[in-house]
Structures are given as C-alpha cells and as structure tokens.
Amino acid sequence: MSNDVTPSAHHYGITVSDLDESLAFYRDILDLDVLAEFDVGGEAFAEGVGVAGASASFAHLDAGGARIELVEYDPEGDDRRGGTVNDTGATHLGLSVPDVEAFHESLPDDVETIADGPRTTESGTTILFVRDPDGNPVEILDA
Known part of the structure; x- marks a missing residue:
C-alpha cells in the first residue's frame, strides 16, 4: 500500500x-x-x-x-453491556498509570472492578479492569 x-x-x-x-x-x-x-x-x-x-x-x-x-x-442500538473480554468482537480500552495499586485505592466505592484488586500477570504487568457506566471494560495497567 x-x-x-x-x-x-x-x-x-x-x-x-x-x-x-x-x-x-x-x-x-x-x-x-x-x-x-x-x-x-x-x-x-x-x-x-x-x-x-x-x-x-x-x-x-x-x-x-x-x-x-x-x-x-x-436511536439507541441493542444493549450488549457487560460482556467479557474473551467474547469475539469484544473491545476494551487500555490506559496506563504509574501505580495501579494507588489508582485502585483512589477509586470511588461505586466503580465496579472485575477482580477485587490489581493482579500481576506472568509477564510481570500489573492490571486492573474497571467497568464504565455502561459496563464496558477499561484495563488499567502499569506504565
């Protein structure tokens, strides 16, 4: 091209x-x-x-x-909120922060997280998934 x-x-x-x-x-x-x-x-x-x-x-x-x-x-389309990240066609937003633990601690109580706190993966990356008001997953990971 x-x-x-x-x-x-x-x-x-x-x-x-x-x-x-x-x-x-x-x-x-x-x-x-x-x-x-x-x-x-x-x-x-x-x-x-x-x-x-x-x-x-x-x-x-x-x-x-x-x-x-x-x-x-x-007009609004069909409601597909609350899917999981392994659904075909699923999307998520990934945002990095300097300290995932500090970010998690700063969240208001009404913000839904997928796990009860950050997790460090086999690759060494610390991740935390939160859901926006429509249930869309947003990945917070270390910078």
Whole structure:
C-alpha cells in the first residue's frame, strides 16, 4: 500500500447510553481531558454509519496521545453491556498509570472492578479492569 493511503490511528470509539454519565466517569474518575464535544446528524451521517435517521452526540478525550471518542446515538442500538473480554468482537480500552495499586485505592466505592484488586500477570504487568457506566471494560495497567 502506498504511504498516501496507509491508515493511521485517529481515535478509539466507545458507544455509550448516556454521554453525560460516561463523560463524568472518563473525565472525573479516569482524569482524561476533554478535547471537544459536538453533535452530528443528517442524511450523510446516517448513511455513513448505516443507521436510518441516526444522529449522535460526541465527546473526544485525550488519553496521553490516544483520542478516545464517546458516542451517544439516537436511536439507541441493542444493549450488549457487560460482556467479557474473551467474547469475539469484544473491545476494551487500555490506559496506563504509574501505580495501579494507588489508582485502585483512589477509586470511588461505586466503580465496579472485575477482580477485587490489581493482579500481576506472568509477564510481570500489573492490571486492573474497571467497568464504565455502561459496563464496558477499561484495563488499567502499569506504565
């Protein structure tokens, strides 16, 4: 493929049911900076995403060089929250922190974790999976 058509990463998208609630989690709990908030609709958008009559509200956040896009669609799609990371097609967001234990201790009590605390894997990486308000898994790992 020639370099003028080789893709490069622009953002990582997560569909959410309530943008305000999810934005509060990603901004306030995960401490990501908000880059932009905007709405998109119209026929070209609906055709582009393949959802008749679709419009959406977006928030873009800075995750240290990676752009995270939160999207709330109207109309809403099927509810698939709470899956596990080994489901085919499953996605998760991975964010690094200097100290996973300290991050875990700083979480509010109402933030769901998949295990009851961080785990150090065979590779030596310390991980902790949390769930956002829609149940999407977010992996926190050591930097």
